[in-house]
Amino acid sequence: MNVWPLKFRETPDGGIVFADDAGGFFKSDEGFLRRYSNDSLNASDLAxxxxxxxxxxxxxxLPWTSFAYRWSRRQSRPQQLSYVILVPTLRCNLACGYCQVSRASEAARGFDWTADTLRDVLAYLGSLETTDIKVEFQGGEPMLRIDILEEVRTFCRSRFREAQFVVCTNLQCLGSRELAFLEADDTFVSTSLDGDRATHERQRTHESVRTNEFFDNLDHVVGRFGPGKVSALPTIDVDNPPDFPALLDNFENYGIHSVYLRPVNHQGFARKLKQGTNVLARWNRIHADFIDLLVDRNCRTGRFMEEYYFSQCLKRVLQLGTDNHVDIRNPNFFASDYLVVDHDGRLYPTDEARMQSRIGRIDLSIGSVTDGLDLAKVALLNTSSLNNFDPDCIHCVYQPFCGTDVIDDVSRYGRVDVPRPDTWFCGRHTAVFDKVFELIYRRDEAVRQSLAHWAGVSSWAEEMAPAHS
Amino acid sequence: MTTTLVNTGRLRWKINEVAVEGAPRVGDGHRSANRTEGCGSAAVTVEIAEAFHPYMDAAVLRLQSQHPYASFDIADHGIVVTDSAGIGDIEIRKAVLHAVYRERIYAETLSMRLALVAAVTSK
Structure with missing residues (x-):
């Protein structure tokens, strides 16, 4: 009998989690590790x-072929380009200190698509092979160019079999034209809600008049269009985190049960934000405590809320093919299924890549709507976009569930070959998966209820946490 | 005397014999992690079974990058760790053994992995 290579990691309780390259995992102990490493597995181990x-x-x-199938399902396959992030303007009517994109002021000139750019963008979209498309309008504040949004949507509705639109807006200015745009069934709102009112004002709006505008508009949109229309994300300053119970209450009040807790992104103006030392460790602590808070709250109220990214990582452990979140998948090939069109018509592999270029750190553009994709540059970026044989990841028990983020490495370290354990990406995801496995093996009914809900299964089964002694 | 890896150029390493202050002589350690105090830093020898000796070089490279403040040297029967202040003997032993285990697992299963990738990705 041949045993597929097993990777392993100690857990705080003295146990050891093992996983193979196809993501099959179990918990055992030092004794099993010794027997496995010494080629002295017993009959019980082999069975x-x-x-x-x-x-x-x-x-x-059959077992080999079955493993090969599971392994292949763990690899994110390049898909048809069907998701575009469009930045019709870089101008914004807010001035957040941690703005990730280095937005331009509302009155600035030269930061919107020109008529020629719009024409070329529509031609580019028209050339895509996909029959379905998802369009995310980003900024700046995209609502400042509602005219462009209308033109793009009209074009996409006629060009594609199915089209869906998400407007990433700060909801500061909603007139009748903007509301009419949002009313359509194929159009959704993504906004920022940093927690309670005080936190949102401190981090974003800075004055009560603007805070009132935002909350009035959020009330109006949720009231008029229903809770499924709006998603919201909080940005967390580790130096000054919000009151998390109040944050959860606030999100629930707006009918939002999925909270994507994001640290300040190390991009744009946010690079200048001083967050003190040990930011990563403090972030990991905040995130882990938030998960425990959710478990307690869910059990107490019977109303289940989730932390979106934790659920995503949990699903990646428990299920094959959970590759729909572009921040965590492997390989993470660029410009395969989504890309970004900036305010000047240039193409970028990710939103963060255009932020890097915006501040002049490195030109990560990969073409333009006029000239098309620069395939050589895409190929160059892709050489570092997989973790399978990375000299550190290959020993990591979380490799089958984890991903890569070349752009974040470039942003933080100016290079892509920093040893993985020394990167923010690795530190953050090791902590998230530590928490995932801690909960999977915590024999606690409250935890299991939340895990089942987050994983999208009706109930937690003992076999979902295999163990061997 | 013990052995160390010396970088002689681009990804090329050779084994040199050098003296390590305070390091135990080969055969001194009866336990698998044996701490000794010499005139220099305290040293711990983690004995490694012979079957794992071919993987000690790779393990030492990895350990050195994971614990840059400690020093790892290959001796005849194991790996000598010096300047490991702040890390307990049990933790040192575990870190060393796990690193050696990982390198053996990697080396002995590489052909399995390559065959799998080739089979799944071939057209």
Whole structure:
């Protein structure tokens, strides 16, 4: 019998979590590790590994083929380009200190699509092979160019079989034209809500008049269009985090049960934000405590809320093919299924890549709507976009569930070859997966209720946390 | 005397024999993690079973990058760790053994991984 390579990591309770390259995992102990490493597995070990799909008899037998299938489903396959982030303007009517995109002031000139750019963008969209498209309007504040949004939407509705639109807006200015735009069933709102009123004002609006504008408009949109219309994300300053119970109450009041807790992104103006030392450790602590808070709250209220990214990571552990979040997948090939069109018509592989270029750190543009994709540059970026044989990841028990983020590495370290354990990406995701596995193996009913809800299953089954001694 | 890895150029390493102050002589350690105090820094010898010796070089490279303030040297029967202030003996032993285990697992299963990738990605 051949055992597929097992990676392992100690847990705080003295146990050891093992995983194979296809994401099959179990918890055991030092004794099993010693037997496995010394080629002295006993009959019980071999039976457990066979039943768990961690071994095979010979190449291409059923267990081998089954493993190969699961492994292949763990790899994110390049898809047709069907998701575009459009930045019709870089101007914004707010001036957040941690703005990730280095927005331009509302009165600035030269930061909007020109008529020629709009024409070229529509031609570019028209050239895509996909039949379905998702368009995300970003900024700046995209609502400042509602005329462009209307033109793009009209074009996409006629060009594609199905089209969906998300407007990432600060909801500061909503007139009748903007509301009419948002009313359509194929159009959704994504906004920022940094917690309670005081936190939102401190971090974003800075004055009560503007805070009132935002909350009045949020009330209006949720009241008029229903809760499914709006999603909201808080940005967390680790130096001054919000009151999290109040944040959850506030989100729930607006009918939003999924909270994507994001640290300040190390991009744009946010690069200048001083957050003190040990930011990563403090962020990881905040995030882990927030998950515990959610578990307690869900159990107490019976109304389930989630932290979106934690749920995503949990699903990546428990399910195959959870590759729909572009921040965590492997390989994470650029410009395969989504890209960004900036305010000047240039194409970027990610929103963060255009932010890097905006501040002049590095030109990560990969073409333009006029000239098309620069495939050589895309290929260059893609060489560092997979973790399978990275010299550190190959030993990491979380590799099958994790991803890569070349752009974040460039942003923080100016290079892509920093040893993974020294990167923010690795530190953050190791902590998230530590928490995922801590909960998976915490024999607690409250935890299991939340886990089942977050994983999208009706109830938690004992077999979902395999163990061997 | 013990052995160390010396970088002689681009990804090329050779084994040199050098003296490590305070390091135990080969055969001194009867336990698998044996701490000794010499005139220099305290040293711990983690004995490594012979089957794992071919993987000690790779393990030491990895350990050195993971614990840059400690020093890892290869001896005849194991790996000598010096300047590991702040890390307990049990933790040192575990870190060393796990690193050696990982390198052996990697080396001995690489052909399995390559065959898998080739089979899944071939057209």
């Amino acid at each position: 457990f590994l066979r039943d768990g799909g961690h071994s095979f008899g010979k190449e291409f037998d």
